[in-house]
Amino acid sequence: MSTRRWVMPLxxxxxxxxxIVIALxxxxxxxxWAAFAVIVMAATETNGHSLKKGRHRIIGxxxxxxxxxxxxxxxxxxxxAFLLVYSLIIAVCIYQQTNPKNGYAWTIGLMVSCVIIVMGKLSAEQTFAIAALRLQETILGVICFSFVFSVFSPVSSRIVLLNTLLSNAKTKQEKIEQAIIDIQSNxxxxxxxSWSDSLKYLARIDDLLQAAKTDSYQxxxxxxxxxxxxxxxxQWVLLGGHLSEAINLxxxxxxxxxxxxxxAVLTALKNRYINSITLLSYVVENPQATNHCIRQxxxxNTLFVAPFSLDSLLNCKELQHGALMMLAQNLAKMDALQASIYQHLTQAILSESPSEITLKKKPSSALFNISLDSERLINVFKILVIFWISVGLWLFIPMQGGVMIVLLSLVFGSVALSLPFVSPRYILMHMIVWSVLALxxxxxxxxxxxxxxxxxLFY
Structure with a gap:
């Protein structure tokens, strides 16, 4: 364990x-600037996350x-006119930076444009030199990071995704076993x-899928x-919510x-989860296993799932017939859904095309979405106020740093908005500490x- 802890820092x-050495x-x-690219990409979980962030950093x-x-x-x-047009660009970038798929590229685009404008001092030659240098340094940092992290002990997004699914399946199995014990005893x-998955888990699955799509051919x-x-x-979230509602009634x-x-139905559902756990555990422990080995x-080791009948719940004549019927229907749907998940999981791991189930394509979204997010608009308003206050301080108050005030306020403001659960006092304290160390x-x-x-050697 201690050896693994040293791998990432090294x-x-x-x-x-x-x-840094190549740039010098x-x-x-x-x-x-090259070092910044490495540090930003290193603050990720897997190779897929890092490569995705590096690609967005270059695009931005x-x-x-x-x-x-x-x-x-x-x-x-x-x-x-320059400040008005740039305010419009700032508004668009800040509005888009909370997009989970490509928001980071918008953030970097805003930061880089501000850095080039401020450090270039509106001079054509100096602006071109700063822009070329920024591109060179960023690409160099991404290449160095990708080389080192791909060659030495890479962390596969696919394995992390499978481990996350495995952990969730084990949790579900434990809940079902506890439910069986409750029925037998009480x-x-x-x-x-709670039978539903948390929104945090669903967001993590989506994030890991996007990352694994970058670094995993499978x-x-x-x-x-x-x-x-x-x-x-x-879909399981909805069924889990309906099931909890039926139990409460x-x-x-x-x-x-x-x-x-x-x-009988809970045992069938538990066995389906055990089969998923068996499959995921074997693939995680044997990432290089062939399809023939996995099938064998x-x-x-696959458990047989016995059929069940819920007539006693569906045809009950008691006053709570509606709740019992809801309970039976949702348990049956959850069993069928888990059977479908296991089937698709097997197909995905073995790289087999679905034979019976047709995958529906999502309707393509419009290029421009007319609906506006009020929270994003508030963030835009905050940044524009910060920007114009910093411009006013630069123009009318002779203070140390000059135009750098505009650059720092815009950069720090956009970063602070991307960390909604971190207090400004916390960010300021860490900035002061690290600034003193750097000084x-x-x-x-x-x-x-x-x-x-x-x-x-020092670095």
């Missing part, structure tokens, strides 16, 4: 040092360069058990099937016949490092 240190060896200024950098070039070319001599189903080639599995996981104890029917293992580094350490190998 990989980050290697990629960081490699990017090539004579590029601001090698820390190119977009930021184009924005800066166009604004300076068209409005370089018109300050008011002749009732516990109302304190996931990418069978992505429609994985999307179907994700959608079926979402049942006040009387189950009869012996009803107990037997419920135990499942033939030897001591520049004053007391770096002036004594005269050789490139010394600098590389």
């Amino acid at each position: 990989k980050v240190a290697t990629a960081l040092t490699l990017s 060896a090539l004579g590029w200024n601001k090698p820390y 950098t190119f977009a930021g360069v184009i924005i800066a070039f166009v604004l300076i070319d068209l409005f370089g001599q018109q300050p008011l 002749e009732m189903l516990s109302r304190n058990v 996931i990418n080639s069978e992505f429609p099937i994985w999307e179907t599995i994700r959608n079926e996981q979402n 049942i006040d009387e104890k189950f009869t012996t016949e009803q107990k037997q029917a419920l135990i 293992y499942m033939v030897d 001591f580094q520049y004053i007391f350490i770096l002036p004594h490092l005269s050789q490139l190998w010394q600098l590389g």
Whole structure:
């Protein structure tokens, strides 16, 4: 365990040092831009997340360069028009930065455009030099990170996805076993058990799928099937909610016949989950196993799922017949849904095309969505207020830093909005601490490092 804990820091240190040393060896200024790219990509969970973030960082950098070039070319001599048009661009970028699929690219586009405009000082030659340097450094950082993290102990998004599904299946199995015990001992189903998946789990599955699509050929080639599995996981939330509602409506104890029917359907559902756990566990523990080995293992270890009948619940004449019928119908639907999930899971892992079930394509979304998100609009308003206050401070108050106030306020503001659950005081405290450490580094350490190998060893 302790050995694994050192793997990540060593990989980050290697990629960081490699990017800085190469940038200095090539004579590029601001090698820390390459280091930033490495640090940002390292703050992710898997290779797929890192590669996706690196791709978005490059796309955002190119977009930021184009924005800066166009604004300076068209409005370089018109300050008011420049600020108004750039405010519109800021509004669009901030509105889009909460998009879970490509929001990071919008954030980087805004930051890079601001950096180039401010550091280029609206000069054509200086702006071009800063833009070219930013592109070079960013691409270098992404290449160094991708090389180190792909070669040395890579963390597969596919394995993390399978582990997440495995953990969820084990949790479901435990809940079902507890429900069987409750029926046998109390002749009732516990109302304190949540049968639905949390929204956090569903969001994580979607995030891992997008990441695994980037770094896993198996996931990418069978992505429609994985999307179907994700959608079926979402359907489980609705069925779980209906099941909990039905349980809350049942006040009387189950009869012996009803107990037997419920135990039969819960046992069938538990066995389906055990089969999923068996499959996922084998694939996680043997990632290089062939399809023949997986099939043979499942033939030897798959449990038989016995049929069941719920007539005693569906045809009950008691006053709570409606609740019992809802309970029976939802349990039957959950059993069928889990059978479908297991079938699709097997198809996805073995890379087999679905034979019976046709995958429905989602309707393509419109290029422009007329509906507006009020929370995003509030974030846009906040950033525009911050931007214009910083512009006013730069223009009318002679303070140290000058136009850098605009750059820092825009960058820090957009970052703070992307971390809605972190307090500004927390961010400010960490900024001050790390700024002090960086200042001591520049004053007391770096002036004594005269050789490139010394600098590389230090980092």
